[in-house]
Every structure is written in structure tokens, then in C-alpha cells.
Amino acid sequence: MSQTKISELRLDQVSREFGGVRALDGLDLTITGGEFVALLGPSGCGKSTALNCLAGLLPLTGGTITLDDRRIDTLQPEQRGFGMVFQNYALFPHMSVRSNIGFGLRMAKVPKGDARRRVEEALTLVQLTEHADKFPAQLSGGQQQRVAIARAIVLEPPLVLMDEPLSNLDAKLRLEMRTEIKRIHQTLGLTTIYVTHDQEEALSLADRLVLLRKGRVQQIGSPEHVYTEPANRFVAGFMGYRNELELPVGSVNEKTVVLDGLGAGGLTGVRRDDLGERAVAAIRPEDFTVGAGPNATEVTVEVVEYQGREQAIQARTDDGVDLHLRAGTRLAPGDRVTVSVPPERVLVFAAESPAAPEEVA
Amino acid sequence: MASSAVASPRIALRHRLAERGVDRTLLLLLPAVVFVVALFIYPFVYGLQLSFQPQPGSEAVNRYGSGPFADYRNFFADPYLRDTIWTTLKIGLPAALFNVLASVPIAYRMRGRFRGKRTITTILVVPITLGTVLTAEGLLAFMGPTGWFNRILMDVGIVDHPVRLTHNYWGVVFSLVITGFPFAFLLTLSYLTGIDPTLERAASTLGANWFQRFRHITLPLLAPGLAITFCLSFVLAFSVFPSAIMVGEPARQTRVISIAAFHAAFEQYDYSMASAIAMIMGAVELIVIGLVLGWRARLYRGATGGKG
Amino acid sequence: MTTLTEAPPAAEEKAPRRVALRPGAWIVWGAVVFFLLILLGVVGAVVIDSFGTKWFGGWLPKGWTTHWYGTTWKEFDLGSVLTVTLEVAIAVVVVSVIVGVPAAYALARRDFPGKRVLMVAFLLPILIPPITYGVPLATVLYKFHLAGRLSGVILANLVPAVPFVILVMTPFIEQIDPKIEAAARMCGAKTWVIFTRILGPLLIPGMLAAAILVLVRTVGMFELTFLTAGADSQTLVVALYYSVSAAGIRAQQEIDAMAVIYTLSMLVLLVAALRFVNPTQLVTQIKERD
Numbered sequence: 001m002s003q004t005k006i007s008e009l010r011l012d013q014v015s016r017e018f019g020g021v022r023a024l025d026g027l028d029l030t031i032t033g034g035e036f037v038a039l040l041g042p043s044g045c046g047k048s049t050a051l052n053c054l055a056g057l058l059p060l061t062g063g064t065i066t067l068d069d070r071r072i073d074t075l076q077p078e079q080r081g082f083g084m085v086f087q088n089y090a091l092f093p094h095m096s097v098r099s100n101i102g103f104g105l106r107m108a109k110v111p112k113g114d115a116r117r118r119v120e121e122a123l124t125l126v127q128l129t130e131h132a133d134k135f136p137a138q139l140s141g142g143q144q145q146r147v148a149i150a151r152a153i154v155l156e157p158p159l160v161l162m163d164e165p166l167s168n169l170d171a172k173l174r175l176e177m178r179t180e181i182k183r184i185h186q187t188l189g190l191t192t193i194y195v196t197h198d199q200e201e202a203l204s205l206a207d208r209l210v211l212l213r214k215g216r217v218q219q220i221g222s223p224e225h226v227y228t229e230p231a232n233r234f235v236a237g238f239m240g241y242r243n244e245l246e247l248p249v250g251s252v253n254e255k256t257v258v259l260d261g262l263g264a265g266g267l268t269g270v271r272r273d274d275l276g277e278r279a280v281a282a283i284r285p286e287d288f289t290v291g292a293g294p295n296a297t298e299v300t301v302e303v304v305e306y307q308g309r310e311q312a313i314q315a316r317t318d319d320g321v322d323l324h325l326r327a328g329t330r331l332a333p334g335d336r337v338t339v340s341v342p343p344e345r346v347l348v349f350a351a352e353s354p355a356a357p358e359e360v361a
Numbered sequence: 362m363a364s365s366a367v368a369s370p371r372i373a374l375r376h377r378l379a380e381r382g383v384d385r386t387l388l389l390l391l392p393a394v395v396f397v398v399a400l401f402i403y404p405f406v407y408g409l410q411l412s413f414q415p416q417p418g419s420e421a422v423n424r425y426g427s428g429p430f431a432d433y434r435n436f437f438a439d440p441y442l443r444d445t446i447w448t449t450l451k452i453g454l455p456a457a458l459f460n461v462l463a464s465v466p467i468a469y470r471m472r473g474r475f476r477g478k479r480t481i482t483t484i485l486v487v488p489i490t491l492g493t494v495l496t497a498e499g500l501l502a503f504m505g506p507t508g509w510f511n512r513i514l515m516d517v518g519i520v521d522h523p524v525r526l527t528h529n530y531w532g533v534v535f536s537l538v539i540t541g542f543p544f545a546f547l548l549t550l551s552y553l554t555g556i557d558p559t560l561e562r563a564a565s566t567l568g569a570n571w572f573q574r575f576r577h578i579t580l581p582l583l584a585p586g587l588a589i590t591f592c593l594s595f596v597l598a599f600s601v602f603p604s605a606i607m608v609g610e611p612a613r614q615t616r617v618i619s620i621a622a623f624h625a626a627f628e629q630y631d632y633s634m635a636s637a638i639a640m641i642m643g644a645v646e647l648i649v650i651g652l653v654l655g656w657r658a659r660l661y662r663g664a665t666g667g668k669g
Numbered sequence: 670m671t672t673l674t675e676a677p678p679a680a681e682e683k684a685p686r687r688v689a690l691r692p693g694a695w696i697v698w699g700a701v702v703f704f705l706l707i708l709l710g711v712v713g714a715v716v717i718d719s720f721g722t723k724w725f726g727g728w729l730p731k732g733w734t735t736h737w738y739g740t741t742w743k744e745f746d747l748g749s750v751l752t753v754t755l756e757v758a759i760a761v762v763v764v765s766v767i768v769g770v771p772a773a774y775a776l777a778r779r780d781f782p783g784k785r786v787l788m789v790a791f792l793l794p795i796l797i798p799p800i801t802y803g804v805p806l807a808t809v810l811y812k813f814h815l816a817g818r819l820s821g822v823i824l825a826n827l828v829p830a831v832p833f834v835i836l837v838m839t840p841f842i843e844q845i846d847p848k849i850e851a852a853a854r855m856c857g858a859k860t861w862v863i864f865t866r867i868l869g870p871l872l873i874p875g876m877l878a879a880a881i882l883v884l885v886r887t888v889g890m891f892e893l894t895f896l897t898a899g900a901d902s903q904t905l906v907v908a909l910y911y912s913v914s915a916a917g918i919r920a921q922q923e924i925d926a927m928a929v930i931y932t933l934s935m936l937v938l939l940v941a942a943l944r945f946v947n948p949t950q951l952v953t954q955i956k957e958r959d
Binding site for chain 2: 693694697698700701704705707708710711712713714715718728767768769771772774775776778779781782787790791793794796797798799800801802804805806807808809824825827828831832835885889891892895896906909910913914924925928931932935936938939943
């Protein structure tokens with residue numbers, strides 16, 4: 001397959017207002033050709049706005065978008081030549097699978113024979129060859145999503161935009177399609193921007209994550225970087241640091257900090273912000289271990305959820321602090337156990353910094 | 362950068378307009394707007410203005426001079442004209458009320474799915490499509506002194522002499538019920554099916570019997586829809602015209618306001634008087650609708666849980 | 670059904686209530702059957718009479734004939750009346766769809782200042798009875814010498830027809846996902862192509878429904894046609910009205926024969942309409958769940 005490679009897509013202070021509210025506030029982002037970038041954040045963070053601005057479906061209120069030194073933010077969506085996969089697929093219900101996929105080729109006036117060959121290739125790629133003459137209503141959700149993906153990539157666009165493409169699928173299918181998207185990206189190497197609110201999806205698919213909150217970028221980095229070193233409390237909360245313990249600050253060193261009130265020796269962690277009198281310690285449930293160790297504290301088990309190999313535990317310290325943790329051994333409500341966590345896995349942020357919203361934790 | 366700075370105020374205005382939904386798509390509205398303005402609003406305003414310019418030589422001018430309100434004064438002073446309001450209300454309100462009230466229990470019983478529902482609704486559409494003229498014609502034959510209806514009543518022995526059911530008040534009411542009831546019924550039925558049936562099931566798990574369920578769950582959710590149904594039924598009944606002439610007694614008992622308007626316009630050629638009557642007719646109707654909608658505004662009008 | 674042991678009063682009430690519920694059902698079904706019988710009588714009386722030779726009292730006419738259909742066709746010049754009816758109906762349908770559908774699209778897709786006012790302006794011609802605005806409308810049409818002619822009848826009938834198309838089409842367009850249009854744009858389709866290749870085919874069922882509903886309403890519309898028609902621009906329903914009100918000159922059977930012709934043409938339209946729309950939709954735009 002011939003490939004429409006781009007070398008660089010640059011977003012410069014891209015902004016979008018809705019009735020005075022800044023849905024997207026000065027997004028700076030440079031994407032290199034072939035990259036898979038995920039825009040991640042809770043609903044209302046501006047990620048879909050950013051995608052629609054890129055697609056041209058929403059005009060910008062400020063900033064520029066340049067593709068290989070060509071300014072594109074003034075172009076109409078149909079002139080940009082990007083592919084897009086929509087959350088609800090947005091397949092043309094009156095066209096067969098084949099015509100849906102071939103629609104863009106027809107618009108681009110690609111010669112018939114060439115177009116037919118490319119549609120067949122795309123059908124093979126998404127494994128829908130035998131369903132080519134069906135209509136969207138006759139397909140399952142997963143198959144519809146494959147058609148939507150094929151329709152978006154058949155033109156081999158310089159940029160593929162995906163707007164929460166898996167959120168309408170059930171859990172099992174979502175995992176399958178995730179692998180599928182990854183495979184297609186590896187095969188074609190098309191530059192892709194992927195919007196999602198599911199951090200697991202973003203971590204597993206993307207080369208780079210962009211975390212957004214209220215229209216502003218919180219952190220840009222590789223999945224590993226964002227996962228292990230969240231830039232702030234919001235990112236931490238969003239990346240699965242479910243324990244956010246607000247405690248008084250004991251002693252502060254250059255890199256580390258000791259907080260009072262958890263265990264006998266206090267809670268030692270990594271300092272990530274300038275701290276006042278109180279601070280928030282962010283800890284992942286899976287970083288706790290049951291048994292003695294650093295930062296040890298005694299807790300009473302309150303709620304046990306069976307989750308296969310592990311148990312998700314909610315426990316309470318004697319001071320009344322609730323902890324979420326995971327345990328491989330069997331525990332029952334009422335058990336008294338000691339838990340510990342390595343100091344480098346305790347991230348301490350300023351108490352005033354904004355937290356991630358509840359529902360995504 | 363410089364070019365974008367120059368272009369920005371213009372773009373900003375377009376943005377601001379687009380953000381409020383104003384863009385070229387709205388041009389698609391233009392033909393329809395021109396249409397409504399030219400053929401509905403303009404005639405209405407023209408008629409309103411005409412109603413304040415009494416026609417020289419007309420009865421109203423002879424009696425009340427050529428002041429702007431002569432036609433209106435004439436209307437309200439002349440019992441033959443004024444009483445058309447009461448005549449119309451006396452026919453329209455009971456007919457509309459009956460249609461709505463009768464359709465509630467029937468629609469409530471038929472709200473579920475059953476075999477033959479589509480057949481029944483289809484049959485009920487027939488009188489609506491046939492319209493008042495044919496219904497009146499049929500009523501004359503069916504309910505007339507020698508019609509089947511009186512014949513049955515006499516054969517069964519309920520009456521000795523044919524009951525007079527046409528060419529009077531009852532003939533018009535019957536014709537309004539025959540065309541108006543199916544309309545009210547279908548409307549009520551569609552409002553009822555829009556109410557999520559699980560709400561009633563939820564109420565029954567809480568111990569409510571069918572009457573309590575109807576009284577406390579269905580009726581409050583249905584009430585706003587019933588208000589609309591009543592308004593539309595009333596509009597239909599209020600504008601009764603052909604049947605008032607054909608099966609009524611257009612000179613006296615069923616001289617409704619639309620007959621008065623028609624009479625002024627096309628028999629006396631007094632267009633200003635006709636316009637005045639039309640305006641009064643519109644005003645009376647809007648008052649009734651306004652009262653009903655005012656009552657409706659005090660009801661719960663949110664989602665009814667249905668997916669339709 | 671409910672087995673709430675802690676509520677014995679409800680259980681006690683249960684037995685008599687179930688018995689009381691039965692007559693309710695009977696009354697309701699009885700009322701429906703009674704209504705349908707009356708309906709049958711009203712239509713049947715007209716049909717039977719139109720085929721009868723003489724019918725003075727008695728359950729049925731003395732003899733049977735189709736003679737009246739021939740005479741009524743000639744006497745009332747029904748050939749040209751039907752032609753006028755058809756011309757008016759088709760013109761109204763075509764114009765109202767062409768004018769109404771784009772407006773419905775704009776109303777379905779955009780929220781703009783003044784939208785509510787506009788919606789009310791579009792609703793009023795349907796809410797206000799035709800006689801109320803028909804009188805001033807006819808006055809204006811006579812002033813411009815449009816009334817009394819075919820064009821006047823068509824214009825008058827368009828007044829409720831255009832808003833009706835808008836009312837039917839707006840929810841229909843609303844349920845078409847705007848993302849589909851966005852998807853077509855992303856595939857490189859220009860506005861014109863979106864209208865012809867994407868929206869057009871998707872809107873056809875809705876437009877058919879709207880068109881057939883307007884057709885039924887226009888053929889059945891008495892008041893506006895009555896107020897604006899001249900001698901050679903009468904539709905069937907108006908001709909029927911005149912023949913009834915001029916009764917005495919013509920044999921009753923002739924009038925009934927005409928009524929049957931009218932009924933038949935309406936029923937043909939109705940059957941055609943019901944192929945595309947739900948009966949409920951003929952009176953309301955609220956969609957019944959199926």
C-alpha cells in the first residue's frame with residue numbers, strides 16, 4: 001500500500017470557546033508522523049473539542065494548526081482529507097458496507113478499478129470481506145465499528161481521528177477491538193489521534209498521552225512516564241492512584257517528605273509539589289503490600305471484593321483513615337493486618353491542587 | 362501571524378454568530394418564513410386592520426358611526442351576532458370535553474399491545490379523513506326521522522315516535538363527536554403509550570391497586586397531554602362550520618360564530634365586519650386555550666419515562 | 670399478584686375489586702363497539718342509499734341500481750371536479766414539501782435566537798381553525814384577484830400544509846444523527862453531495878409520509894377551499910357541500926352517490942397513507958412505540 005506520510009502536525013495555542021466558556025484553552029502539541037497519540041481526560045475536559053477542531057467540524061476561536069508547514073485550520077473538514085471514527089460509528093444506514101467504505105474514494109474521484117481494489121484491501125484488513133454487501137443495521141456493534149475504521153483508513157489519510165471508538169462496545173469486545181486498532185496502526189503506520197476517557201485504553205494503545213482537564217493540558221508524556229510519574233494530583237487520581245490521603249506535613253526534605261498520622265513513624269513519600277501545612281499522599285492500591293515493611297501501619301479490614309487472583313480490600317486505620325488496597329491472601333472483614341508501602345510509591349502533592357473527579361477513580 | 366490578526370475580528374463575529382446557531386443553514390428557512398409571513402401573518406394583520414375600518418354604508422356604520430370600533434360595538438350590541446359566541450361555546454365545549462373524557466378510559470384499556478389494535482386505530486382514522494361534510498351527510502341519512510337509528514329505537518320499543526336528532530343542536534354535537542372522538546382518542550393513546558409502563562409496575566410492587574396507580578401515577582403524567590388534547594379538540598369543535606349548516610339549525614339553534622363571519626363576508630360583502638368577527642372568534646378561542654394551558658403550566662411536564 | 674402479607678386491608682379489597690373491574694372492561698368495549706356501529710351506520714346509510722331506487726322508510730330501499738352514479742357524474746361534472754381536486758392536491762404537496770423540508774432541516778439542526786417565536790409562527794396556522802384565518806386570507810386573496818381561481822385555492826391550502834410538513838419532518842430529521850453528516854464531510858463530501866447522497870435517501874421515508882398526510886388533509890380540507898374557490902375551482906368536498914345544501918333540486922341518491930365517490934377516493938388515499946405511516950401519525954406527530 002502506498003502511504004500518505006506526514007512528518008509533523010503542529011497545534012499552536014489551539015483554543016475553542018463556547019459562549020464564553022473555554023472548552024479548550026491554548027493547546028500546544030506537536031505530533032510526528034506515524035505516532036499514536038491519545039487525548040485522555042474525564043468528560044468535559046475538552047478532548048472531544050480538540051478532536052473536532054482538528055477535524056474541522058468545529059471552528060477554532062484561536063490558534064493555528066499546521067500540517068507539514070501548511071496551515072489547515074482554515075480549511076473545511078472535507079478539504080482536510082482526514083479520516084475519522086465516531087463514537088456511535090455514524091455509518092451511512094442506506095449504504096452497504098462496501099459503499100460505506102468506498103464513499104470517500106468516490107468523493108476523491110479515485111478511478112473505479114483502483115477504488116474497488118482498495119475497498120477490498122480495507123475489507124480484508126478489518127476482516128469483513130464476507131459481510132461486504134450487508135447494511136449497517138445487519139451488523140453487530142463490533143462489526144459496525146470495523147466498518148467505521150475501514151471507512152476512515154481506506155483513503156490512507158495523513159491523520160486518523162478516533163473519538164471514543166470503543167465506548168459503545170461491551171467489555172469483551174472492547175478488548176478485542178483494542179488489539180485490532182493496535183494491529184491496524186502497526187500495519188499501516190497512520191498517524192492517529194485517539195480520544196478516550198479510559199486510562200487503560202490510552203495506556204495500552206498510545207505512544208504518547210495528553211492529559212486534559214477543563215480544557216488545559218495537565219501532562220504530556222509516554223504511557224510509562226505518565227503512569228509512574230504523574231505531574232499533579234489530578235493526573236495521579238486519573239491514573240489509578242486511588243488513595244488520596246490528606247495529612248498534616250511533618251518534615252520536608254529536598255526530595256522526600258514525612259506526613260504525620262499514618263502508622264507510628266508517619267508516612268514517608270516523594271515530594272512532588274511545594275507543600276503547605278497539609279498535603280495529599282497519592283498511593284495506588286496495588287502498591288500496598290500486606291505485611292511488615294516501610295511505612296507500615298495497622299488496619300482493620302472492612303470490605304472485601306473478590307476479583308479472581310486478587311482481592312480488593314477497603315480497610316480503615318485506627319485513626320479512621322480509609323485505605324484501598326489489594327491482597328493476594330484471603331482476608332475477611334474484621335481481620336487486623338499490617339500493611340506497608342515503599343516510600344518511592346507514595347507521591348505527595350499540595351493539598352490545594354485539584355483532584356480528579358470521583359467517577360473515573 | 363499578521364494575516365490572522367487582520368482576519369480575526371471578522372472571523373470572531375462569524376464565530377460568535379455561529380456559536381449562537383446563526384449561519385448559512387438558516388437560509389433554508391427563508392422560503393418557509395416568506396410563506397408564513399405572506400399567507401398567514403400578513404392576511405391576519407390585514408384583517409385586524411380592516412376590522413377597525415368599518416365599511417361605509419354598512420349596518421355598523423349606520424348605527425355606530427365610522428369610528429374604529431363600530432364593527433365591534435355592532436357585534437356586541439346585536440344579540441343575533443353576540444349570541445353566536447355562546448352558541449359556539451355551548452356546542453364546542455361539551456363536545457370537546459366529552460371527546461377527551463371518553464377517550465381516557467378507552468385509551469387506558471387499550472394502551473397495551475393486543476391483536477387487532479392496529480385495525481381499531483385504522484377504523485378510527487376513517488371519520489377523521491372523511492371530514493365533517495361527509496359525516497353530516499351520513500348523519501342526515503342515519504339519524505334522520507326515517508333513518509336506521511330511529512327505526513331501531515322504535516322497533517326495540519324505547520320510543521313511539523322518531524326522535525329528532527338532526528337539524529338541531531344534537532345533530533351538530535353528534536357530528537363533532539364522530540369526527541372529534543377518534544382524534545382525541547388517538548392523541549390520548551399516543552400520550553399514554555409514551556408513559557413508561559414500568560412506572561405503573563413499580564407502583565404496584567409498592568402496593569397500589571389499579572385505581573391508585575391510575576390516580577397517582579398515570580393521570581398526573583397524562584394530564585399535560587390531556588390538556589393539549591382538549592385544546593386541539595376544542596379548536597376542531599370551535600371552528601364547526603359545515604356540519605352546523607348541514608345537520609344543525611343554522612338560522613337559530615346552531616348559528617355559530619363561523620357562520621356569522623361567513624355570512625358577513627360572502628353574503629353581505631362586508632369584509633371589515635367579517636374580519637372583526639374572525640378576530641373575535643380567534644380571541645375567544647385563544648382565551649379558552651390560554652386558560653387550559655395556564656392550568657397545564659402548573660403541572661409536572663418533564664419526561665414521562667417513555668422512549669418515544 | 671402482589672403477596673404483601675403485611676398489608677391485609679389491600680388483600681381484603683382485592684376480591685370485590687376484581688369483580689368490579691370486569692364491568693368496567695365491558696363498558697369500555699361496549700362503548701367502542703357502539704361507536705363503531707354508529708360509524709358503520711353513518712357511512713353505510715350513504716352507500717346503501719346511493720345504490721337504491723327509492724327509499725322511503727323501511728330498512729332497505731325498494732330496489733337496486735347504479736343509475737345514480739352516471740347521473741351524478743354528468744350533473745355535477747365530477748370529471749372536472751376530480752381533475753381540479755387532483756391538481757390542487759398535487760400542487761400543494763409538491764410546494765409544501767419543497768418549502769417545508771429545508772426549513773425543517775434548519776429547525777432540527779440549529780438553535781438560534783428567535784427559534785421559539787418562529788416555531789410558534791409555524792404552529793399557529795395548524796392551531797387556529799381555518800375559518801378564523803380563512804376569512805381574512807380570502808379577503809386578501811380576493812384583493813389580489815387570486816381567489817376564485819385554482820391558484821388561490823392552492824395558496825390557501827398551502828397555509829396549513831407547509832407548517833404541517835415542517836412539523837412532521839423536524840422530529841424525523843432530528844433523529845438522523847448529525848454525526849452521519851460529519852462522517853460524510855470527513856470522507857470529503859461537499860455540502861451539495863451531503864444533501865443528495867446522504868440526507869436525500871435518508872429523508873425519503875419521512876418525506877413520503879409528510880406528502881401523503883398533506884395529500885389526505887388537502888383533499889379533505891373543506892373550509893379554506895370553500896372560502897377561496899370559484900365555480901370552476903371547486904374540489905370534491907366543496908362540490909359535495911354545495912350539492913347537499915342545494916338539496917331538493919337533485920335527487921338525494923345523486924348526492925349520496927357523490928358522497929360515495931368522495932369516500933372512496935379518501936379511502937384509497939387512506940390505504941396508501943397507512944402503508945407509510947402509523948394511524949396515530951395522521952392526527953399527531955408523537956411517535957407510537959412499536
